[in-house]
Amino acid sequence: MIKAIDIHVHGHDDEAIKAMGARNAQMGKYFGKELAPVSLDELADRYREKEMMAVIVNSTDVTSSGIPPVPNDHIADAVRRNPDVFIGFGVVDPWQGRVAVDEAKRCAEELGLRGLGELNPGRQAFYPNDPRFYPLWESASDHGLVVLFHGGMMGSGAGTPGGMGFKLKYTRPIPYLDDVAADFPQLKIIAAHPSWPWQEESLAVARHKSNVYIDLSGWAPKYFPEQLVHYADTILQDRVLFGSDWPVIDPDRWLSEFAELGIRESSRRKILLENACALFGINL
DSSP states (O other), X not given: OOOEEEEEEEOBSHHHHHHHXXXXXXXXXXXXXXXXXXXXXXXXXXXXXXXXXXXXXXXXXXXXXXXXXXXHHHHHHHHHHOTTTEEEXXXXXXXXXXXXXXXXXXXXXXXXXXXXXXXXXXXXXXXXXXXXXXXXHHHHHHTTOEXXXXXXXXXXXXXXXXXXXXXXXXXXXXXXXXXXXXXXXXXXXXXXXXXXXXXXXXXHHHHHOTTEEEEOTTSOGGGOOXXXXXXXXXXXXXXXXXXXXXXXXXXXXXXXXXXXXXXOHHHHHIIIIIHHHHHHTOOO
């Protein structure tokens, strides 16, 4: 019996570490831990032992960095080997135009992936509401792909002079994600992380647009602000999702701290499992 679905899990195998480039050492230093590679099959076994499923997300900033991403086929292969555990998201670089649109279609039709992301506007240097990228969101919507956007402060570049050149201005929920949610009402959007320092904006967008979800990844629950906990337990209880952001935060730590929050059991079940099941059409 599946107890939870971790909506935000990064690969950390040799392929993923190579695609991170200099960010691997930078983020290891910032978060105070440098992990050895973990194959996707080993990661699947870890989640299987926990009786959990995991959404494996991908990432790229190839246009700005020149570093090729983990191939979406690599993610799809891991899902095919571990269908009881993994849900896969592919990734594209919006600046690649038609190539990105075609790859989104391939992710859905050929690879069997369920979403795109984690798209990171800060690293990829784009505003999601730029009309040049609207064909991509249209393609994702047409193919039923969920799109996961990083929001707010990011670990990439954090703690370095100039933040490795990455700019936080692209990661603000309003107007950038709000515009996309309004212009593509059938597109399911996940605003990853509570989007600090714009947490209230993210909550407002999710409250206003029923096609927008918030995942709680990247933050240790013991640090969740009171307002976030209140909304997750009340008016947004149907559109808040459990996410750890592994390997940044271990899911066991996240779940242990989440258990200490004053949230009703009915809301807790929704956040950990039921909302993700509804989003992906999973019948357990």
